[in-house]
Amino acid sequence: MSETYTNEIDCATTTAGEYPQTLRVRAHTLHADVGPEAGSVDSAPSPHDYFDAALASCKALTATWYAKRHDIPLERVATRVERDSHEERLGKYHLRVHLDFQGPLTDAQRETLRQVAAKCPIHKLMTQVTIDIETVA
Structure with missing residues (x-):
């Protein structure tokens, strides 16, 4: 193969x-x-910053992509990621993502965008996928 x-x-x-x-x-x-x-x-x-930034940008881009395809008047998305890595060596790495959807949106549209952002590809990659890394010298 x-x-x-x-x-x-x-x-x-x-x-x-x-x-x-x-x-x-x-x-x-x-x-x-x-x-x-x-x-x-x-x-x-740092590499950790880029890891966390990948999640922040993916959530924003996923919400924007969805809004454009469903005529939701989203003007901007602001995300902020907070990291708690004090137990990383024990196998726990906690990220909290704050989302701010800007534009003339209804509460229902905001909730839909929140749900869509929660399913962004990087979120799935970080939480639901087995990643195999081969290091070649």
């Missing part, structure tokens, strides 16, 4: 001997770092 890998992301150390990384995703350049507590300068979001 042949596996097909897509969506390559390249990452390389920005400056030799230092923590910051430069990532390339298609035509986009991103940066990652760790904070002073790990010995760096916090010059960019």
Whole structure:
């Protein structure tokens, strides 16, 4: 059985001997770092920040996608993710997502958008999918 890998992301150390990384995703350049507590300068979001940001952006984009297809007058979506990682090493990583749907929406439309955002693909990936990671040197 042949596996097909897509969506390559390249990452390389920005400056030799230092923590910051430069990532390339298609035509986009991103940066990652760790904070002073790990010995760096916090010059960019950490991998945990990107993980949490993926959830925030997916919920916003999913709600926007749904609203556009169902003529719901959603003007903006604001999300905020709060992280509780103090038990991460015990297998618990808790994220709380706050959603703010802006526009002339009814209560029913807001509830529908909340339900749709709760089913975004990244939420499902983080909670319902078995992920297999193969590290190749």
